[in-house]
Every structure is written in structure tokens, then in C-alpha cells.
Amino acid sequence: MxxxxxxxxxxxxxxxxxxxxxxxxxxxxxxxxxxxxxxxxxxxxxxxxxxxxxxxxxxxxxxxxxxxxxxxxxxxxxxxxxxxxxxxxxxxxxxxxxxxxxxxxxxxxxxxxxxxxxxxxxxxxxxxxxxEAPQATEAEKVRLGGLSVNFKTYEVKLIDEPLHLTPSEFKLLANLIESHGRVLTRDQLIENIQGEGINVTGRTIDTHVFGLRKKLGAWSDNIETIRGVGYRVKMDPQ
The missing domain is CATH 3.40.50.2300 (Response regulator)
Incomplete structure (x- = not known):
């Protein structure tokens, strides 16, 4: 190639x-x-x-x-x-x-x-x-492979259909989307989504990922599990 x-x-x-x-x-x-x-x-x-x-x-x-x-x-x-x-x-x-x-x-x-x-x-x-292009990474709205995430309004749409996520699920998805292509460890995800009334400890992060995947349906194939480490969203989601 x-x-x-x-x-x-x-x-x-x-x-x-x-x-x-x-x-x-x-x-x-x-x-x-x-x-x-x-x-x-x-x-x-x-x-x-x-x-x-x-x-x-x-x-x-x-x-x-x-x-x-x-x-x-x-x-x-x-x-x-x-x-x-x-x-x-x-x-x-x-x-x-x-x-x-x-x-x-x-x-x-x-x-x-x-x-x-x-x-x-x-x-x-x-x-x-x-x-190298800060304006692109700081955009309020990101679209990846049919999934649309608005970081300002906390709206998530899959092929223009709204998804109803819990605060933990939204913050988890937002972190994975913002870092897509990069592996985030469980500890990093816990640190990033803690606060604002959200309490996450230990392996509960896997439970949140499981719930998120169910709501994302086929798009969840873009969330990869890195065994023993954490998760990432594919660099080029389908």
C-alpha cells in the first residue's frame, strides 16, 4: 500500500x-x-x-x-x-x-x-x-462514521437518530471520540469521567462500556478492547 x-x-x-x-x-x-x-x-x-x-x-x-x-x-x-x-x-x-x-x-x-x-x-x-489544527480538535460537534457528538449540547445521534446516554456513558464516549486512534487505559477513563456527580471505580468502567455498546448497536464495532489495558475508537470508524 x-x-x-x-x-x-x-x-x-x-x-x-x-x-x-x-x-x-x-x-x-x-x-x-x-x-x-x-x-x-x-x-x-x-x-x-x-x-x-x-x-x-x-x-x-x-x-x-x-x-x-x-x-x-x-x-x-x-x-x-x-x-x-x-x-x-x-x-x-x-x-x-x-x-x-x-x-x-x-x-x-x-x-x-x-x-x-x-x-x-x-x-x-x-x-x-x-x-496541528486546534480549531478542528476543539470543534463543538464531531461526526465519525455516522455517529454525531455535540460536546456543547451533550447530544448524540446515530444516523440522525438521537441516542439517550447516561452522563457516564456520554463522558466515556466523548473521551474515546476525542482520542480516537489512541488507547485509553481504564485508569485514564476513570480519571476523565469522574466528577460532576459521577463516581466510577475499578472495573465498573467495563460496565459503562457494555451499556454504551448496547446503545450504539453496530457502531460499537468501532470501539476496540485492548486486552488488559483499556479501550480505543478505531482511527477510521465505519
């Missing part, structure tokens, strides 16, 4: 100490027309990150010297925050949660399928492009 022309000029920093994996990722990215800078350590990557702006950083967790986890924190604290795709052999749910909650925008475990890797890259670049 040929990369979309709107993001093919993106510059991507690949930070991976295993040469074969690093070169494999770079090869797939270059084939899509992306500009790629390869680094084998976080120290080297930090130097490159200070020299130029990158549209995306692809980051391994286990690196010699400074770990990818520590470099992730540096990226997120920088004056020019950049989307980060963490690609790592750490596959335990608690590792995935730690990576996402520390600022990784997506998390892919090794070994990975190159087509999945490229799909994640394109999704994050689309998201990055959307965030």
Missing part, C-alpha cells in the same frame, strides 16, 4: 538498538516515502531530537544506557512534544499500561507484523496532523 500523500513528507526518528529490527522498520518507512533518522541509543536520539523536529518517534523500551522509558519522559516534557510509538518486547499488560500512562501514544509488541506496524504509524501521523 502506498503511503498517503498528506503524511508522506513526515520525518520519523527510529530508536532501536537491534540493527536488524531498526533497519527493517526504516526500510518499510522509506518505502512509504517517509524521511527516517536511525539511532541505536537514547543518548544518540536525544542529540538528534534537539537538532530537529520529528513528526513521530518510534521507540524501543530496552536500550543500552538511558532506557526508552526514560527517553519517553524527556520527549513528553520537551517544548515540542511529539507522538511516540513504543515498539518493545515487553508484552505484559502492566508494561503496556506503564508505557501508555507515561505518555506513549501507542504501543506495539515484538514480534510485529510490518503491515500492522505501518498502520499504527499512519494512524499516529494522522492524529498528529489533526492536533
Amino acid at each position: 502506498v503511503g498517503n500523500t498528506h503524511d508522506s513528507n513526515a520525518t520519523i526518528l527510529v530508536v532501536e538498538d537491534e540493527q536488524e529490527i531498526r533497519e527493517l522498520m526504516a526500510l518499510h518507512l522509506l518505502r512509504q516515502g517517509f524521511k527516517v533518522k536511525e539511532c541505536s541509543s537514547a543518548e544518540e536520539a536525544q542529540s538528534e531530537f534537539q537538532k530537529q523536529k520529528f513528526n513521530l518517534v518510534i521507540l524501543d523500551w530496552m536500550l543500552p544506557g538511558i532506557s526508552g522509558f526514560d527517553f519517553l519522559n524527556l520527549i513528553k516534557k520537551s517544548a515540542t512534544p511529539t507522538n511516540v510509538l513504543m515498539v518493545t518486547a515487553k508484552t505484559e499488560p502492566q508494561d503496556i499500561v506503564s508505557g501508555l500512562e507515561s505518555g506513549a501514544d501507542d504501543y506495539l509488541t515484538k514480534p510485529f507484523d510490518p503491515s500492522v506496524f505501518m498502520a499504527r504509524v499512519r494512524a499516529l501521523l494522522r492524529r498528529s496532523k489533526a492536533h
Whole structure:
């Protein structure tokens, strides 16, 4: 598949100490027309990150010297925050949660399928492009695959038919829609929908998702469960 022309000029920093994996990722990215800078350590990557702006950083967790986890924190604290795709052999749910909650925008475990890797890259670049246009992300009304959400009036319509959601369900849906393409952990969702008379604890978030899915009908297929981590709305809902 040929990369979309709107993001093919993106510059991507690949930070991976295993040469074969690093070169494999770079090869797939270059084939899509992306500009790629390869680094084998976080120290080297930090130097490159200070020299130029990158549209995306692809980051391994286990690196010699400074770990990818520590470099992730540096990226997120920088004056020019950049989307980060963490690609790592750490596959335990608690590792995935730690990576996402520390600022990784997506998390892919090794070994990975190159087509999945490229799909994640394109999704994050689309998201990055959307965030460069504040007016679009701050719109009061969003429409995704037949679902319309008005953040000002709290109205939700599916193919122009109004849906009656509870306050918790609306806030849950709103958070997933605003972050579509990105995984939100259960703890993040709980934190975002707490307050204003709403009390959510522990696994009750799954109950709210279940109720929301029932009301969304077929559209609920766009809400993906990331096992052991949380939920996300597909980047391109149908």
C-alpha cells in the first residue's frame, strides 16, 4: 500500500538498538516515502531530537544506557512534544499500561507484523496532523462514521437518530471520540469521567462500556478492547 500523500513528507526518528529490527522498520518507512533518522541509543536520539523536529518517534523500551522509558519522559516534557510509538518486547499488560500512562501514544509488541506496524504509524501521523489544527480538535460537534457528538449540547445521534446516554456513558464516549486512534487505559477513563456527580471505580468502567455498546448497536464495532489495558475508537470508524 502506498503511503498517503498528506503524511508522506513526515520525518520519523527510529530508536532501536537491534540493527536488524531498526533497519527493517526504516526500510518499510522509506518505502512509504517517509524521511527516517536511525539511532541505536537514547543518548544518540536525544542529540538528534534537539537538532530537529520529528513528526513521530518510534521507540524501543530496552536500550543500552538511558532506557526508552526514560527517553519517553524527556520527549513528553520537551517544548515540542511529539507522538511516540513504543515498539518493545515487553508484552505484559502492566508494561503496556506503564508505557501508555507515561505518555506513549501507542504501543506495539515484538514480534510485529510490518503491515500492522505501518498502520499504527499512519494512524499516529494522522492524529498528529489533526492536533496541528486546534480549531478542528476543539470543534463543538464531531461526526465519525455516522455517529454525531455535540460536546456543547451533550447530544448524540446515530444516523440522525438521537441516542439517550447516561452522563457516564456520554463522558466515556466523548473521551474515546476525542482520542480516537489512541488507547485509553481504564485508569485514564476513570480519571476523565469522574466528577460532576459521577463516581466510577475499578472495573465498573467495563460496565459503562457494555451499556454504551448496547446503545450504539453496530457502531460499537468501532470501539476496540485492548486486552488488559483499556479501550480505543478505531482511527477510521465505519
